[in-house]
Amino acid sequence: MALRQIVNLPEPILRRKAKPVKKFDKDLQTLIDDMIETMREAPGVGLAAPQINVSQQLAVVEYAEGEDEDDNEDAPPKPKKLYVLINPEIIKVSEEKVIGVEGCLSVPSLLGEVERYESVQVKALNRHGNIVKLKAEGWTARIFQHEIDHLNGVLFTDRATSVWTPRVDEEVDLA
Numbered sequence: 327m328a329l330r331q332i333v334n335l336p337e338p339i340l341r342r343k344a345k346p347v348k349k350f351d352k353d354l355q356t357l358i359d360d361m362i363e364t365m366r367e368a369p370g371v372g373l374a375a376p377q378i379n380v381s382q383q384l385a386v387v388e389y390a391e392g393e394d395e396d397d398n399e400d401a402p403p404k405p406k407k408l409y410v411l412i413n414p415e416i417i418k419v420s421e422e423k424v425i426g427v428e429g430c431l432s433v434p435s436l437l438g439e440v441e442r443y444e445s446v447q448v449k450a451l452n453r454h455g456n457i458v459k460l461k462a463e464g465w466t467a468r469i470f471q472h473e474i475d476h477l478n479g480v481l482f483t484d485r486a487t488s489v490w491t492p493r494v495d496e497e498v499d500l501a
């Protein structure tokens with residue numbers, strides 16, 4: 327495995343619609359493993375292939391739902407879940423939308439408030455090329471929407487109702 331370099335705006339690949347993945351070969355497995363390693367090293371909770379200069383419809387997400395809720399500090403930490411999304415499609419969304427603060431590994435100098443669906447259902451292929459249907463809610467749903475936007479050349483700043491330069495002590499999960 328190897329770390330890949332994360333590209334930032336105004337890199338044009340971030341604005342392009344990525345191409346569907348067609349070959350589930352060894353190179354794809356290496357790419358997926360590199361993306362997982364790069365996401366963890368960043369550190370981030372999600373990473374889409376265009377962010378490492380690869381225009382393919384592939385994203386990885388790793389998040390433990392509930393890790394931002396500090397009202398229950400004695401509870402054991404929830405395990406992180408790793409998702410590999412290939413050619414993902416949002417097939418169902420909740421009526422409810424929620425506003426949250428997002429940051430992006432490719433837009434390092436800004437945070438923004440973004441409205442997202444509270445829950446989504448996503449159809450995708452896994453790393454072996456099998457169809458999977460995933461239900462996500464809360465922050466996991468937000469990260470899925472952020473990553474699928476990346477595959478369509480859309481950045482959180484396009485959707486944000488306000489953006490600002492983060493304060494030194496302002497910590498937000500990046501994706």
Ligand code: ZN
Nearest residue numbers: 430431432501
């Ligand atoms: Zn991002």
